[in-house]
Amino acid sequence: MSEFTGLTLKGAVDGLREKRFTSEELTRAHVEAVAAARGLNAYVLETPEKALEMARASDAKLARGQGGPLEGVPLGIKDLFCTAGVRTTAGSKILGDFVPPYESTVTANLWRDGAVMLGKLNMDEFAMGSSNETSAWGPVVNPWRGQSNMELTPGGSSGGSAAAVAADLCLGATASDTGGSIRQPAAFTGTVGIKPTYGRCSRFGMVAFASSLDQAGPIAKSVEDAAILLTSMSGHDPKDSTSIAADVPDFAGFVGKSVKGMRIGVPREYRMEGMPQEIEDLWQKGIAWLKDAGCEIVDVSLPHTKYALPAYYIVAPAEASSNLARYDGMRFGHRADGKSLTEVYENTRAEGFGSEVKRRVLIGTYVLSAGYYDAYYLKAQKVRRRIADDFDRAWETCDALLTPSTPSAAFGLGDKSADPVAMYLNDVFTVTVNLAGLPGISVPAGLDAQGLPLGLQLIGKALDEGTLFSLAGAVEQAANFRAKPDRWWS
């Protein structure tokens, strides 16, 4: 069994092309692994019949020597992507048993290229969370356990995607990142996650959280796998007016390219007070690896870094309060009773939204309410410009930045749920990139003293994912991260 589920996506693509096995065999092995790993709570919906049906269709194409770049490859889909005819909840009770009559562009691109759907993956409600604990379906358990043997969070919001990839429950997964929701879970699970440039992937059919920040991307087992998946997921889409009309290169072609002569910025403001020594040590290792690969290391300053999270916690809730106004119980999803129309709205939303979503909608409504708009929202958008300008200045002296992905390794379930600000601080290294619309990738780079994975982040210029894939490939090769979690769940 594990000979199939232990493959990388690239290994599976090659094996299928060379007819060493069929997609049906490969898919069946994954379907069985998913069913045996329900204790992780990574999948909120398994679609085994659909998977096997898609696999057989792929086998027929492969037998004729046809098929796309992902033909026959089983993937997991974050429950934020609408899948036609397959229940989509975004981790919320308010969507109830919503069955989209349409397909998100990102998943449509994957099916066009031959991928097979194993099911829908757990996530924080409406992607609002950093631990997967706000999901209406309950938290995902990280396949990694430290020496303490405690149950840990896989991070969030793409916790199901990261856990499923780490536990070999799919060959790759879709995810989305508004403030760090791809890169933080990837770092917590020893997987690779990239948030591309804002506009690379269409947002059509993605359940909206904060539209000026939301961006889709893959979580995968290797840098090359992430590159293959992102190539398929990307592309201009007339159905999303913020989608960029830029050519999509074959990102996999950048993996393994020499990084000699590239200038790597190390932003001094990312050296946070109270940051564990292990994170600092890993960062230094990363710098040494890139130096050995021929890169030039440059000291850079991003002076507004500390203001990124507070700005984010105005912009994201403000946009969320507006986006989530659609959940009114009239056209789809949950509807509660009430004596008047207003009461129906109020009760529907009170019953349907979880506490973190309510908190953010209330904050968003507050900062947008009459008299406060200039002091909060407009101020935050101006600070956002300052943050973007910091990056533009950095690009005058370097080609990409190297930082830690997270300020710690995975933490225990329940450890931070009582203190919202402590939870928000998880995204301190990732959120700047969303505000500026830049691409960022997290690569597993080592284990901490507890035996838990840690990640390094590379940040690039807009539309320069290719450079990130080359650098991430160099870090991956130097780190030689081969550790896997013990299979305690099956």
Add this chain to the structure above:
Amino acid sequence: MAIDAATVRRVARLARIAEPEERLEPLAREIDGIVRWIEQLQEVDTDGVEPLTSNVHATLPMREDVVTDGGDRDKVLSNAPRSDEGFFVVPKVVE
């Protein structure tokens, strides 16, 4: 400035979320803590700075104003909490 229970009641009303009376105080404390943390933005000098509203450096694309989609009444209604004869059924709006 501190956020109190009355502010939360007003904002919850604006957001159309029913919050029971006993939740108002705890919510006020939570939201006040977050808003105080956000207040540090006031330290940043933003005089003359243009607000950044979009990361896409392009003008919105235009297209011909023609019908490109539609005729999917049953699909549109397929997730309705209540529907009848091709219509959404909603609570009475006009007395």
